[in-house]
Amino acid sequence: MRQQNWLEDLKKIVGVRNVLTDPMALLPYSYDGYTLVESTPRAVVLPQSRDEVAAVVKILARAEIPFLARGAGTSLSGGATALEGAVILHLSRMNHILEIDVENEVVVVEPGVVNVHITKAVEPYGYFYAPDPSSQQACTIGGNFAENSGGPHCLKYGVTVNHIVAAEVVTVDGDVVMLGNLAGEIDGPDWLGLLIGSEGTLVIATKLWLRLTKQPASSQTILALFDEVDEASRAVSAIVAAGIIPAALEMMDQLAIDAVERGPYPVGYPADLRAVLLIEVDGERHEVLETAREVEEILHSHRVREVRLARTSEEKTRWWANRKTAFGAMGLISPQYYVQDGVIPRSQLPEALARIAAIAKRYDIRIANVFHAGDGNLHPLLLYDGRDPQMVQRVIQAGSDILAVCVELGGSITGEHGVGIEKIEDMRRQFGEGDLKAQAAVKTAWDSEGLLNPGKLLPTAPRCHETGSGPVKRD
Amino acid sequence: MDTGQCVHCGLCLPSCPTYVETGLEGESPRGRIFLLQRLHDDPSMLNAVTTEYLDDCLDCRACEAVCPAHVPTGHLVEEWRAETPRRGAEGDSPALGGFRGLSRPLSFFLGSPKGLLWLQRLARWSQWPVLGPWITRLRFVPQPARYLVRGIPQKIPKTLSRYRTLPSLEGSRTPVLLFVGCVMDTIYADTNHHTEDLLALAGTDVVLPLEQRCCGALHMHGGDPAVTKSWAKENIQAFETSGASVIVVNAAGCGTTLKEYAALFDLADPWHARAQRFEAAVVDATVFLSQCSLPTLADSSDVHITVHDPCHLAHAQGIRQEPRTLLKRAGYALQEMAESDLCCGSAGIYNLTHPDMAKKLLDRKISHIPKTVAWVAAANPGCLMQIQSRLCEDPKGPGAVHPLDLVWNAYRQAGLIHPNPDGLVSR
Numbered sequence: 001m002r003q004q005n006w007l008e009d010l011k012k013i014v015g016v017r018n019v020l021t022d023p024m025a026l027l028p029y030s031y032d033g034y035t036l037v038e039s040t041p042r043a044v045v046l047p048q049s050r051d052e053v054a055a056v057v058k059i060l061a062r063a064e065i066p067f068l069a070r071g072a073g074t075s076l077s078g079g080a081t082a083l084e085g086a087v088i089l090h091l092s093r094m095n096h097i098l099e100i101d102v103e104n105e106v107v108v109v110e111p112g113v114v115n116v117h118i119t120k121a122v123e124p125y126g127y128f129y130a131p132d133p134s135s136q137q138a139c140t141i142g143g144n145f146a147e148n149s150g151g152p153h154c155l156k157y158g159v160t161v162n163h164i165v166a167a168e169v170v171t172v173d174g175d176v177v178m179l180g181n182l183a184g185e186i187d188g189p190d191w192l193g194l195l196i197g198s199e200g201t202l203v204i205a206t207k208l209w210l211r212l213t214k215q216p217a218s219s220q221t222i223l224a225l226f227d228e229v230d231e232a233s234r235a236v237s238a239i240v241a242a243g244i245i246p247a248a249l250e251m252m253d254q255l256a257i258d259a260v261e262r263g264p265y266p267v268g269y270p271a272d273l274r275a276v277l278l279i280e281v282d283g284e285r286h287e288v289l290e291t292a293r294e295v296e297e298i299l300h301s302h303r304v305r306e307v308r309l310a311r312t313s314e315e316k317t318r319w320w321a322n323r324k325t326a327f328g329a330m331g332l333i334s335p336q337y338y339v340q341d342g343v344i345p346r347s348q349l350p351e352a353l354a355r356i357a358a359i360a361k362r363y364d365i366r367i368a369n370v371f372h373a374g375d376g377n378l379h380p381l382l383l384y385d386g387r388d389p390q391m392v393q394r395v396i397q398a399g400s401d402i403l404a405v406c407v408e409l410g411g412s413i414t415g416e417h418g419v420g421i422e423k424i425e426d427m428r429r430q431f432g433e434g435d436l437k438a439q440a441a442v443k444t445a446w447d448s449e450g451l452l453n454p455g456k457l458l459p460t461a462p463r464c465h466e467t468g469s470g471p472v473k474r475d
Numbered sequence: 476m477d478t479g480q481c482v483h484c485g486l487c488l489p490s491c492p493t494y495v496e497t498g499l500e501g502e503s504p505r506g507r508i509f510l511l512q513r514l515h516d517d518p519s520m521l522n523a524v525t526t527e528y529l530d531d532c533l534d535c536r537a538c539e540a541v542c543p544a545h546v547p548t549g550h551l552v553e554e555w556r557a558e559t560p561r562r563g564a565e566g567d568s569p570a571l572g573g574f575r576g577l578s579r580p581l582s583f584f585l586g587s588p589k590g591l592l593w594l595q596r597l598a599r600w601s602q603w604p605v606l607g608p609w610i611t612r613l614r615f616v617p618q619p620a621r622y623l624v625r626g627i628p629q630k631i632p633k634t635l636s637r638y639r640t641l642p643s644l645e646g647s648r649t650p651v652l653l654f655v656g657c658v659m660d661t662i663y664a665d666t667n668h669h670t671e672d673l674l675a676l677a678g679t680d681v682v683l684p685l686e687q688r689c690c691g692a693l694h695m696h697g698g699d700p701a702v703t704k705s706w707a708k709e710n711i712q713a714f715e716t717s718g719a720s721v722i723v724v725n726a727a728g729c730g731t732t733l734k735e736y737a738a739l740f741d742l743a744d745p746w747h748a749r750a751q752r753f754e755a756a757v758v759d760a761t762v763f764l765s766q767c768s769l770p771t772l773a774d775s776s777d778v779h780i781t782v783h784d785p786c787h788l789a790h791a792q793g794i795r796q797e798p799r800t801l802l803k804r805a806g807y808a809l810q811e812m813a814e815s816d817l818c819c820g821s822a823g824i825y826n827l828t829h830p831d832m833a834k835k836l837l838d839r840k841i842s843h844i845p846k847t848v849a850w851v852a853a854a855n856p857g858c859l860m861q862i863q864s865r866l867c868e869d870p871k872g873p874g875a876v877h878p879l880d881l882v883w884n885a886y887r888q889a890g891l892i893h894p895n896p897d898g899l900v901s902r
Contacts, residue, residue, distance in 0.1 A: 022524045025499070027513060028506035035483050046498055073500065074485040092498030112498075114489050137541070138486045263543045331480035331544025 006063040010045055013055045020044040029088055032073040032080040033135070033327075035336055035386070036396070037421050041082035048093045050168065050176060050206040057204065058174030060087055061451055068453035069204045071112055071140030076327075076339050077420025079147060079199050083455035089204065091142055097121050098207070104182050105212040106165060111142025111205050118210065127212040130157035133416070134324040145205045148197030150416030152248035152323070153280070155374040157213060159416065161196045166209035169195065172447045176206070184211060194442070199418050200453040201461070202446040219247065219282035220292045221310040221319055224299045225273055229253055232275035233349035235302035236373040239279070240346060242298060244291055249374030250278040253353075255333070256326055256368040256381070263329035265321040273305075277373065278323055326370040327381065334366070334383035338395050341417035342406030346376040355405045356380050363398040365391065377415035378406070404429065419457045427459050436460045480544040481508045487538035487548070492818040493531050496835050501528040504538035504548040511551055529555055530570045531832060533822040534696050535786035536731075540793070556698030573617060573828040574697035580615040581824075582702055585657040585689040591635055595661035598624070599631045619830040626864030626875070627662050636664035637683045641671060650680035651763070652719035654710075656729045657689035658856040669883035670725045670760050672892050677767035681723075684713040692732040696823045703732070704739045708746060711736070711753045722753070725760035725879055727788035727855035728823065733757045734792065759788065760879060761797040761854055765804075769882075772806035772889050779848040780807045780881065781873075783840070783862065784816035785855035798854055798878040805885035812843045819853075821861035833861070841865050844873060852878040 011019045020026060021043050030040045042065070047053045060067045066086040073080045082088050095112035102125050107118060115136040118129040132151035133139055139149070145167065150159040157163075166180030180192040195203055226232040232251060239249065252260070257269050257276060269276060277299075281291040292309065299307050310316040330337040344352045353369065356378075360367040368381040380402055384395040403413045403426050413419070413426045427436065440460040443450075450462035487504040488494050494503035501510065501524070510525055532552040539549055584594040601607045601624045611621040637655045651674065655667050671681050688710055691703030710733070714722060724730040734757050737750040780802055788794045795816070799809055820826055820836030840862060844851055851866070851873055853859050862875040886892045 020499070022522070024510065024520065024522050024525045025501050025528075028500040028503075028509045030509075031483060033484055044500075072485050072488050073505075090498060090500070092494075095498075117489075135484065135486060138484075138488045260543075262545075264541070264545065325486065325543035328482060328484035328486055328543025331482040331484075331546065335480075337482055 006059050006065060007043065009059045010043070010056060013059070014045055014047050014052055018046040018048075020046075029070070029073070029082065029090075032070070032075040032078060034076055034078040034081065034338075034420065034422055036338055036392070037078055037081060039081055039083050041088040042085045044088045044090050046090050046093055050170065053089060053091075053094075053204060053206050054170045054174045054176055056089060057170055057172065061172055061174060061449075064449065064451070066451045066454045068200050069111070069142060069146070071143040072114070072135075072138045074135040074139040075143065075147065075420060076341070076417040077414070077422040079418050079420040079453070079456060080143065081421060083421065086454060091140070094206070095140070100125065101182075102127075102212075106182060107210050107212055109141055109208050109210060111140060111145065111208065113141050115139050115141055115144060122212055123215075125212075126215050128215055129163065129210055130154070130213045131160045131163055134327065136324070141208055141210070142205050145196055145208060146198070146200040147416070147418040150372070150377065152250050152320075152372060154416075155249055155372065156245050156247045156282075161193055163211045163213075164192065164196055164208055165211050167192055167195065167205050168207035169203035169205050171203055172449070172452050177203070180209065182209065197418075199420060199457045201443060201457050202452065204452075216247070216282035218285040218288045219280060219316075220288050221316040222277075222279040222281070222292060222295060223267070223308040223310075223319060224277040224279065224304050225269065225306040225308070226275040226277070226303070227273070227305050228303065229275045229353055230350050231302045231304070232277055233353060233373070235277065235299055235304065236349060237346050238298045238302065239295055240374065242294065244281070244294060246279050246291075246295070246374060247282045248278070248280040249372070250323055251369070251371055251373040252276050252278075252323065252326065253369040255366060256370040259329040259333045259368065260322050260326050262332045263322070263325050265318050265325060267319055267322045278319060323370070330368065330381055330383065333368075335385045335387070336383070337368075338382045338384065338399055339417070340378065340380045340382070340399055340402055341414045342378045342380075342403050342411060343415040344376045344378060344406050344409045344411035346374070348409045348411070349373065349376065352378060352405060352409055356402055359398050359401050359405070363394040365395055365398055367398075372415070375415070376411065400426065421456060424455070424457065424459050427457075481505065481546045482544060483509075484543065487542055490537040490541045492533055492535060492537070492820075492836055493832065495817065496832065496839070499528075502531055504542075504546075507532060507552060508546060508548055511555060514555075531829065533786070533818050533820075533825055535818040535822060536790040537786060537816070537818070540790040553696060553698065557700055559698065570828040574824070577615070577617065577824065577827065578694065578697060578699050578702070581693055585693070586706070587688075588635060588637070588685065591657060591661050594657070595631060595633075595635065595664075598627055598662050599633070602627075602629070602631070617827045619827050619833075623826060623860060623864050625867050626860035626862070628665070630665075631662055632664040634664070635660045636667035637685055637687070639668065639671070639683065641675075641681050641683065648680070649720040650682045650718065651721040651723045652687075652714055652717050653681050653683055654690070654722050654724040654729060654733065654757075655683060655687060656724070656726050656856070658860075659726050659729070663856050663859070663877065666725060666877045666880055668894075669877075670723070670879050672894065673764055673769070673879060673883055673886070674723065676886060676892055677764060677769055679767070682717050682719050684717045686713040686716075688713075690729040690732040692728045693823050695732060696825075697828075700739065707736045707739055707750065711746070711749050714753055714756065715749070720756065721763070722757045723760050723763050724757060725854065725877065727759070727785035727792070727794075728857060730757060730759050731787040731791040759792060759794055759797070759854070761801055762794055764879075764882075765797040765800045769801070769804060769886070770889075770891065771804050772885055774808065775806045775885075778807055778850075779810045779845070780850050780852050781810050781812045781845055781848045782815060782878070783812070783819060783851055783853040783858055783875075785853055785858045786816070786818050786822070788854055789816040798852060801882050802852060802878055805882045807881065807885065810845045810848055812845055814839070814843055819858050819861050821855075821857035823857060826857075826861055837861060837865055848873050850881060851875045852881060854878050
C-alpha cells in the first residue's frame with residue numbers, strides 16, 4: 001500500500017526542521033566523495049535516536065520508498081549517494097560517544113561519531129581505535145561499519161570487521177536487532193561479519209560496540225626516498241618477506257608527492273623524487289629499534305636515496321597528515337579525480353604499477369598513485385576535468401582496465417572503498433553467475449523489496465519498482 | 476569565483492561549527508562550495524534556503540585551515556556576500572539585512588577617533604543603572620546587543636588607548652607600531668596599555684600613530700569591502716610615515732584582516748605593492764612577545780588557565796602555541812578545554828546578526844570550560860565579550876580575559892612592571 005502522506009508522517013517523528021525537501025537543501029547531498037555520478041535524494045531526514053530511525057524506516061518501507069543512511073558522505077564509491085529517488089537518513093546528529101568501558105576494552109558509540117574522535121576520547125586511558133581510514137578526521141563510524149573500512153594501520157591491526165564486537169541495527173522493516181556480544185566471540189552464524197561491509201544494503205547501524213587497542217609502548221616512523229618506483233616496490237616486498245609486519249607501509253609516487261607538497265602539510269620532499277615509502281613500526285621499545293634497523297638495511301639494499309627517521313611526535317604527525325590528505329590535495333593539480341581501490345598480491349607491485357602507467361599513456365590521462373603498499377591495496381587516482389566529456393569517458397574506461405589488471409594479477413577490484421555505484425558492473429568481472437546469485441539471495445533475505453541503498457554493490461539485487469531520478473553520469 | 480579545487484572529499488565537515496551544530500550538508504563548507512558553484516552557473520537558483528546556508532557561514536576559516544586543496548571557502552562566501560545585491564537577490568536574509576542596517580552606524584563609530592570616543596562613552600554609559608537599558612534600546616543597537624554588553628569589562632577607560640604618551644627607550648632599535656584597533660582602543664584600552672608595557676619590558680620602543688583606523692574586518696565579513704579598502708589605505712599610510720618596521724596587533728580578527736590587505740587591491744594598483752609591504756610587517760603580539768626574552772616566572776600552579784583559540788588566530792594565522800608559551804612563562808598552569816579552536820559564536824558581529832546560532836555555539840563553548848580554571852584566555856575582543864557575556868552570570872566562576880592581561884599581571888606582581896600615574900613604565 002502506498003502512503004501519500006509519508007512526508008507528513010516523517011515530520012511528526014523527527015520534527016519539521018529535520019525533514020528537508022527544498023531543492024536547494026537537497027542539492028548538496030547529490031554526491032559524496034565519488035563525483036562521477038550525481039543524484040539528488042527525494043528528501044533528507046535527520047533522526048536523532050534509534051527509535052526515530054526505526055520509526056522513519058517503518059514509514060518509508062510502508063510507502064515503498066527506498067532509503068539509505070549517510071554519515072559524513074566521504075564514500076569514494078558512491079555508497080552515500082541516493083539513487084532511484086531514495087530518501088537519505090542523515091545520521092550526523094547521532095554523534096555521541098555513549099560509554100568508554102575500559103574494563104572490557106570497548107567503547108560504545110552512535111553511528112555519526114567521527115572516527116578520529118573515538119581515538120581522541122580513549123587516548124587518556126592508553127588506548128586507540130585501530131582502523132584509520134585516510135578520511136578519519138571526517139568519516140563516521142557508521143560509514144566504516146557499512147564499508148568495512150581499512151586504513152594505513154590495518155596492515156598490522158586488521159580492518160573494521162576485526163574491531164566491531166557488537167552492533168545494534170535496524171532492519172528494513174524497522175525492527176531493532178542486536179548482534180554480537182561484549183566478549184567479541186562469535187555465537188552461531190557470524191551475522192555481524194555479514195553485515196559489516198554490506199555497504200548499507202542490508203541494515204542501518206544505530207549503535208556500535210568497538211574494540212579498543214592498547215597504544216604501543218613505542219613506535220618509529222620512517223621515510224624512504226627513492227629515485228625509482230620499481231626499487232621502492234621491491235623494497236616493500238622485501239620488507240614483508242623478511243618477516244617484518246610494520247604497523248603501516250605506504251607508498252606515494254611523483255605526481256602524488258607533487259600534490260601533497262602543495263597542500264597544508266608539506267614535508268619537504270625533493271622535487272625530483274620518484275617514490276616515497278612511509279613506514280611505521282611499533283611495539284616494545286627494543287623490538288622497535290631492532291625492526292627499524294632491519295628495515296633500514298633492506299631499504300639500503302634497494303638503492304634508496306635517503307632514509308629519514310621521525311625525531312619528534314610533531315614530525316611523525318606531519319608526515320602522516322601529508323599522506324592522509326593526499327586525495328583531497330588532488331584538487332591542487334586537477335579539477336577532479338576518480339580514485340580506485342584494486343588489490344593485488346604484493347609481489348606483483350612492480351608489474352601492476354608498470355601496467356597502470358601504460359594505461360595512463362594509452363588513454364592520455366594522468367594517474368597519481370598513493371596506496372597501502374604493505375597489503376597490495378592500490379589507489380590509482382585518475383585525474384580528470386569534468387567539463388571535458390571525452391576525458392570523463394576515457395577515465396571511466398581506464399579505470400575499468402585497471403581493475404581488469406588487478407583481477408588478472410590474482411587480486412580483487414576493491415580493498416576498502418567498497419563497490420558502491422562505481423564498481424557495480426565490475427562485480428561481474430570478479431564473480432561468476434553462481435556467486436552473484438548467492439549474493440542476491442542474501443540481499444533478498446534481508447530486503448526483499450530492494451529498498452535499502454538501491455543501485456549499489458550487487459548488479460543482480462532485487463529492484464524496487466519505484467524509480468525516481470536515476471543516476472546521472474556527469475557530462 | 477573559482478571553487479574548482481574542491482574535490483568533495485569532505486575532510487572539512489567536522490571543523491565547521493555550523494555543520495557540527497546543525498548536521499546539515501548545506502551548512503558545511505563542502506555544501507556551501509557546491510551551492511556557490513551552482514549559483515555561479517545559474518544565479519536564478521538562489522532562494523531563501525540557499526541564502527540562509529551561505530549566510531550562516533561564520534567566516535571562521537576552520538575549513539580553510541584543514542582543506543587539503545586550500546579551497547578558500549570563507550573568502551568565497553565573503554565575495555558572494557559582496558556581490559549578492561548586484562545579483563538582485565530575492566530579498567536579503569534577516570542576517571544579511573541585519574548587517575546592512577548596522578553598516579552605517581559601524582562606519583561612524585569605528586571610522587574615526589571621534590566616533591570611537593562615542594562608542595567608548597556609550598559602552599560606559601550602558602553600565603549605568605538607568606541610562607544603560609535606555610542606551611541598549613537605541614534604534615541602531617541590535618536587540619542581541621542587550622545581552623552582549625554584559626560581557627564588556629566592568630571598568631572602561633575614559634579615553635582611547637592611542638592617546639598615551641610613551642617614553643622612548645634609550646638605545647633601542649627601530650620602534651614597533653602597536654595597532655590599537657577599534658574595540659581594543661576603546662573598551663579594551665587597558666589591554667593595549669598592557670601590551671605596550673610588555674613590549675617595553677622586552678626592550679622594544681612603541682609608536683602609536685593617531686591616524687590609524689579600524690582594520691575594517693567587520694565590513695569585510697558583512698560584504699561591504701569598499702569601507703575596508705578606504706580604511707586600509709589610511710592604515711598603510713600611517714605605517715609608512717611611522718618609521719616602524721613591525722606592526723604588532725593583539726586582536727586576532729584585526730591581525731587576519733591586516734595580513735590580507737593586499738587582496739583588496741588589483742595587482743595593477745600601486746596600493747597593492749604598498750599593502751604587501753604592510754602585510755609582511757604584521758605580527759601578532761603573542762608571537763612577537765614569545766620571541767622576546769621575557770623573564771620566566773616561578774610556577775604559581777594554583778591559578779589555572781584554559782585557552783580558547785580564536786578562529787582568526789588559530790585557523791587564519793596558524794597561531795596556537797604562542798599564547799600558551801607566554802602564559803606558561805609567566806607562571807600559569809594550563810588546563811586545556813575540548814574543542815578549544817571551535818568558534819564561540821562571536822565571529823565579528825555574527826552574534827548580533829545571527830543570535831540563535833551564536834547562542835548555540837556559546838552554549839557549546841561554555842560547556843567545555845573546565846570547572847577548576849580561574850580564567851579563560853582569548854586573544855580577541857569579540858571572543859572575550861561573547862564568552863564573558865555568559866560567564867558573568869556566575870560571579871564565583873571564571874572570567875574571560877586577554878592572555879596578555881594575565882601575563883602583564885604576573886609580571887606586575889613579580890615587581891617587573893611598575894605602572895605609574897602617567898601610564899609610564901619604569902624598568
